[in-house]
Amino acid sequence: MATPPAASTFADLLRAEGLTVVEVGDWETHNRNHKGPWGPVHGVMIHHTVTKGTAATVAICRDGHSGLPGPLCHGVIAKDGRVHLVGYGRANHAGLGDPDVLSAVIAERAAPVDNEATVDGNRHFYGFECENLGDGQDPWPAAQLEAIERVAAAICRHHGWGPLSVIGHLEWQPGKVDPRGFGMDWLRGSIADRLKTGTPTTPPQPTRPVVDLSKLVAAARSNPKAKDEPVTYSGVRIVESALVDAGYLAKTYSDGHYGTATIDAYAKWQRHLGYTGSAADGIPGKTSLTRLGAEHGFDVKE
Structure with missing residues (x-):
């Protein structure tokens, strides 16, 4: 008691x-x-x-x-x-x-x-x-x-x-x-x-992953229907994982490719933040990406 x-x-x-x-x-x-x-x-x-x-x-x-x-x-x-x-x-x-x-x-x-x-x-x-x-x-x-x-x-x-x-x-x-x-x-x-230790044991703090904004935007703007292969960037998976965590992207579409499903999911995130029209186009910006990272465990590099 x-x-x-x-x-x-x-x-x-x-x-x-x-x-x-x-x-x-x-x-x-x-x-x-x-x-x-x-x-x-x-x-x-x-x-x-x-x-x-x-x-x-x-x-x-x-x-x-x-x-x-x-x-x-x-x-x-x-x-x-x-x-x-x-x-x-x-x-x-x-x-x-x-x-x-x-x-x-x-x-x-x-x-x-x-x-x-x-x-x-x-x-x-x-x-x-x-x-x-x-x-x-x-x-x-x-x-x-x-x-x-x-x-x-x-x-x-x-x-x-x-x-x-x-x-x-x-x-x-x-x-x-x-x-x-x-x-x-x-x-x-x-x-x-x-x-049994008698005192709390604090573990080392994990290093947060970093997403490069310019590389992410390049991957988002690449045309998957173009002759050349779409731009790939490892940070796409980090962002997709955050969008899955936030409930905007189905896990099956978290594949490291910034395609239509990821664009649509990111646009929903932008609208959640209050963006409208062309400002909610699914292409990451500094403010929206920073907010996503703050809530879902990654940092942003410009």
Whole structure:
């Protein structure tokens, strides 16, 4: 049993564990506290999102939908390992669950099989949604799995909890399957190993890829129907990956060729930024490319 720390302290303890934290809007005060209290907190609950694309995932987890208002968690753990904080306080993530499971979490013993749903989990758990389709086929990148481990370890370290304070949604509420694709016992074992260090271990920060604007524009302006081969540039894949992540390009068209599909996708990104007419022609400009890189993990060189 514990009292949640202040929002600023919460963000700091995640960073201290070596995580890259993205603070989304008014996350520090965005909550469902008017529906009931948050706390005392007893553990951390892990979910998968059944969504594709980080930008769209973060948006729905922050805002929710007509049947389930947001925030739907406290943080979104993206495939690249970044943690997007979308709310702090009571969140619509756990719903009703098994009181025997809650008792086990509090006592830090192995949880029984969940067979009823009568206790308010939104009050008693931190909740993290992890970007994944949840179909058993969508991969879990190593950076994302490590981030899940670090998030849970950071909170356990702060409260003095052990790994048995971390559960999956499938262990809380009958009929749930998330997170699907890795085992909670494996995750708790990894958390236990990390907690043995006694202090957070910060990994070296990865080098962000760099996209050369002039080379990218040349690739975008090359005519695939011309006699000569289209201009190729390795940065096209970086930009296409960002457009896939943002939800504007289908992954099947992320092929390193700045063709019609990529032009259309980039034009959608430009319109998202407020450009219209010829200014939204799908050809990258400095401002739009810099914004795309800032949100999806690359830098721009002119």
